[in-house]
Structures are given as structure tokens and as C-alpha cells.
Amino acid sequence: MDEVSADAVTLDLLRGARETVRASPLGVIQTPMISWSQTTLPLSISCDVHIKLENLQRTGSFKIRGVANQFARRPSGGHFVTMSAGNYGKSFAYALKHYGSKGKVVMPETAPESRSILIKSFGAEVERVPTSGLMEVVQRCVREENMTFLHSYDDLDLIAGHASLGLELLEQVPEPDVVVVCCGGGGLLAGVASAIKLSGCNKTRIYGVEPEGACTMYTSFREDKPVWMDAKSVASGLAPPSAGRLPYELCRRFVERIVLVSDGEIKEAVSTLYKAGLVVEPSGTAAFAAVVNGKIPDLEGRRVVCILSGGNIGKDELVTFPG
Incomplete structure (x- = not known):
């Protein structure tokens, strides 16, 4: 970022x-x-x-508002990763599907399982981890899989x-x-x-x-x-x-x-x-x-x-x- x-x-x-x-x-x-x-x-x-x-x-x-502006400034077909407990992940996955991009949502284990299922229904991958490990997994995806990180709240x-x-x-x-x-x-x-x-x-x-x-x-x-x-x-x-x-x-x-x-x-x-x-x-x-x-x-x-x-x-x- x-x-x-x-x-x-x-x-x-x-x-x-x-x-x-x-x-x-x-x-x-x-x-x-x-x-x-x-x-x-x-x-x-x-x-x-x-x-x-x-x-x-x-x-x-409301999350779709920020996602709309983020994706308008990124190339279609990219490979993205984010962290979210649900709503940003849902909007993120919705945008991925529309733009023909691929991506992963790293979710805290405390988030309702129904949110994971919903995000997966749009074709995005979900990885559930302890809250303390969210950023570590995101950084691994960026480093090892060359994914682009879209922050779910700290992004201009x-x-x-x-x-x-x-x-x-x-x-x-x-x-x-x-x-x-x-x-x-x-x-x-x-x-x-x-x-x-x-x-x-x-x-x-x-x-x-x-x-x-x-x-x-x-x-x-x-x-x-x-x-x-x-x-x-x-x-x-x-x-x-x-x-x-x-x-x-x-x-x-x-x-x-x-x-x-x-x-x-x-x-x-x-x-x-x-x-x-x-x-x-x-x-x-x-x-x-x-x-x-x-x-x-x-x-x-x-x-x-x-x-x-x-x-x-x-x-x-x-x-x-x-x-």
C-alpha cells in the first residue's frame, strides 16, 4: 500500500x-x-x-462503493488478495467475477461460516485463519503467488x-x-x-x-x-x-x-x-x-x-x- x-x-x-x-x-x-x-x-x-x-x-x-473505485483503477484479469470478515470480501468477490479476475479472501476464523460460503459462490477462494495471522497470510500470497493486495479499509x-x-x-x-x-x-x-x-x-x-x-x-x-x-x-x-x-x-x-x-x-x-x-x-x-x-x-x-x-x-x- x-x-x-x-x-x-x-x-x-x-x-x-x-x-x-x-x-x-x-x-x-x-x-x-x-x-x-x-x-x-x-x-x-x-x-x-x-x-x-x-x-x-x-x-x-456500503463496501461496494470503495471496491468500485478500487477496481476502476486496477487492470482487469489481475490476481488479487484481501482480508475480510465478510462484507468487503463479498463485494471484492463480486467485482472479481464481473471483471474476470482471480482472487483470495483471507478471513478470520471467527467470521460466520455463511459468509465464507457466500464469497465462494462468486468464485473467489477463501482461507480462514486466526485473526492474529491475517496479514501474515496476505503477505505470503503476495510474496509466493505474486498476488496484488487490496486493503479492505486502509487504502486511498x-x-x-x-x-x-x-x-x-x-x-x-x-x-x-x-x-x-x-x-x-x-x-x-x-x-x-x-x-x-x-x-x-x-x-x-x-x-x-x-x-x-x-x-x-x-x-x-x-x-x-x-x-x-x-x-x-x-x-x-x-x-x-x-x-x-x-x-x-x-x-x-x-x-x-x-x-x-x-x-x-x-x-x-x-x-x-x-x-x-x-x-x-x-x-x-x-x-x-x-x-x-x-x-x-x-x-x-x-x-x-x-x-x-x-x-x-x-x-x-x-x-x-x-x-
Whole structure:
């Protein structure tokens, strides 16, 4: 991965990436934004909340946005490797099939087996390893099999592609007071925050949300550098082994704070959203869990956007959640 700084992320770069994502043959869509008042969801405070339904995106999550921009800048027919707990791997495999390329997804053993099966159905190879060994296997593939590594969260093209969600959000809800985004390695949070702040919304407060057991960005903020940890959570998509270097730089520049939610709060959020007719995976509910559990300060009377980032959850997983 090229060592680029946060200064490389400009509004012109992000706007160009958005046009690339819009024109992508992978079929990225503009997802709906609905008012909280249109749902049966609970809300204990008086504020104007909108929900961005990225769980309805092509391949079931926001990840296709970054993948579309990455693959647009790589030659078709290549041989690629990545590491992913599921959603990036699914979008990656979908793109491989479309472009006639080959590739491997290195997955943590803790990821649901259903995700592996889904990725394999697109023709990609899957290798499951302990979380601590993900990067070692990727490096072996690059060294011994001459594969090209596409990072699932710490990559300029990927972050610029994810920023298309932030630019789209501003068209649907101009100048929001607060935006709440899930955070794993930080690619989505960095992209959305960069898009909003570089568009001139200086007063918008942006919060990242992580699981308590996978708080890599939270800890990175505290230690003033990207950290690695043995991350574990029911939200496996938010539990990479580290915070990304470039996402960390951008988040420190543009994000108000990282807040934490428990696995119990995440599980309850999955059930609450499902009862309201919204199928959202554990990783995709983190922002919602933070809002309903009072983790975001000063929301009274504010215009708030909450992103539901993904909906890839199997029936076998749903039955394990309360309610």
C-alpha cells in the first residue's frame, strides 16, 4: 500500500471518485434516506433523526462503493488478495467475477461460516485463519503467488469510494448537525467524515461507533497512533486486528469522538430493527445502538443522520438474537 497522508484527500478527489462509483458497472445504487418518524423504532429524545439505509446497497453493504473505485483503477484479469470478515470480501468477490479476475479472501476464523460460503459462490477462494495471522497470510500470497493486495479499509482509493456515501448523504439531508457512523478499521468513517467536512459542513459533529471488545480506533485516539489488538465482537465486521493508518489520520482530523457500544446493545439493536422491518447485521447496527442507548451527546433538537451500514445476516444468525 502506498504511504499517502491525509493531505492527499481533497474535495476534488472525492468528487471524482463519486463519479467513478456512479458510473461503475458494478451497479452501485443511491440508497434511501428515511425519517425515523416513518418507522416504529423507539426514540427517547426529541430530535430529527434520519436513517441511511446502506443495508439495501448492492451486495448488502456500503463496501461496494470503495471496491468500485478500487477496481476502476486496477487492470482487469489481475490476481488479487484481501482480508475480510465478510462484507468487503463479498463485494471484492463480486467485482472479481464481473471483471474476470482471480482472487483470495483471507478471513478470520471467527467470521460466520455463511459468509465464507457466500464469497465462494462468486468464485473467489477463501482461507480462514486466526485473526492474529491475517496479514501474515496476505503477505505470503503476495510474496509466493505474486498476488496484488487490496486493503479492505486502509487504502486511498477505497476511502475515496466510501466518501461517495458522505456526499450522497449531504444531498439528502443538507448540513446535518450530527452524523453517526460505525467504525471497524475506519475506512467508512474516514470517507464519510472527509466528504462532510471538506464540503464545508464545519459545524457538523461526526461520531464513530465501535464495539467495546473491538475498540481499535478508540484506543488509537487515546494512544495517538494506530494500534493493533485482539479484537472480538458479535459484530465481526467491526473487529479487524488494527485501525488503519490513513483512516486514523483522517478520523483524528475530522471526527469528534469515538464512542463504544456493548455486544448486548448491538444484539438488541439487531432485534429492534428487525421488528421494525429492517434487516441489519450486527456490524450495521452500531450507529443505531449508540443513538438509542444515549451514547451520542447533545442530540436534543438536532438534525441527526444514523447510517445502517450493512444487511448481510443469515437466518442461522438471526435466531441467536433476543426477541
